[in-house]
Amino acid sequence: MVVHMDRSFFFDAVRGDLFKGEMTHPQVVGITAILDAWDERFSQADRRWLAYILATAYHETAHTMQPVRETLAQSDARAVEILETAFAAGRLSWVKTPYWRPDEDGRCWLGRGLVQLTHKRNYEAMSVLTGIDLVADPDRAMEMDAAVTILIDGMLQGSFTGHKLADHLNAASEDWVNARRIVNGTDRAEKLAAYAMAFHAAMRPNAAHGVIARLKAWGSRVIARLTL
Helix, strand or coil: CCCCCCHHHHHHHHHHHCCCCCCCHHHHHHHHHHHHHHHHHHCCCCHHHHHHHHHHHHHHCCCCCCCEEHHHCCCHHHHHHHHHHHHHCCCCCCCCCCCCCCCCCCCCCCCEECCCCCCHHHHHHHHHHHCCCCCCCHHHHHCHHHHHHHHHHHHHHCCCCCCCHHHHECCCCECCCHHHHHCCCCCCHHHHHHHHHHHHHHCCCCCCCHHHHHHHHHHHHHHHHHCC
16 A cells, blocks of 8 residues: 655655755755656655655755756856866866767767766666657756656666665665765765655654754753753
8 A cells, every 4th residue: 555645744844854944946846746756656665765866866956956957057068167177176086088078969968957967878878768869969858857767767777876776775774875876976975865864754744853853852962961
């Protein structure tokens, strides 16, 4: 039996815990698109997976919950300029080949979407997964439907790094930190883990989080001081 999420509770919880008490319309639209796609295709799957998917989008889009271009630039040209400047200054030391530089056809394979899709080979793979020719038009990875499919299916299937959600969140293990390996090694892994746990708590009305958790923590500190 599928137990449907209380979305009103969910949004109230994440608004306070992750969005500083306020959410913009685009943020609500983006989260709703992910939730709707999940409910349509994976409603019986592990909700920890959904929580980590949401956390990934939250991080990779700089909390906007909208498909974005790498560096949050409004154009490929501006994104390339920002990346080139950072690369020349040595701030992208892990990059061996600047993947953002336009190829012979003038197309850029820089990051786009709800999870930053980079390199032509990944656009080719996601073209198969989405049924959209992302090689002919990479900017279509910025369309919400395509971006949601890439985010969810890519993380479920292990399309990005070979790691998939079931490797780290399963019946025997709940490794929120190493789940980051699904997308990007261990970069900001602890932060992603915290985001994911907050999203997961918001899916369960009986979970202590947000104001309740903070009040409990405050109460514990007060009691501890009084008993010294």
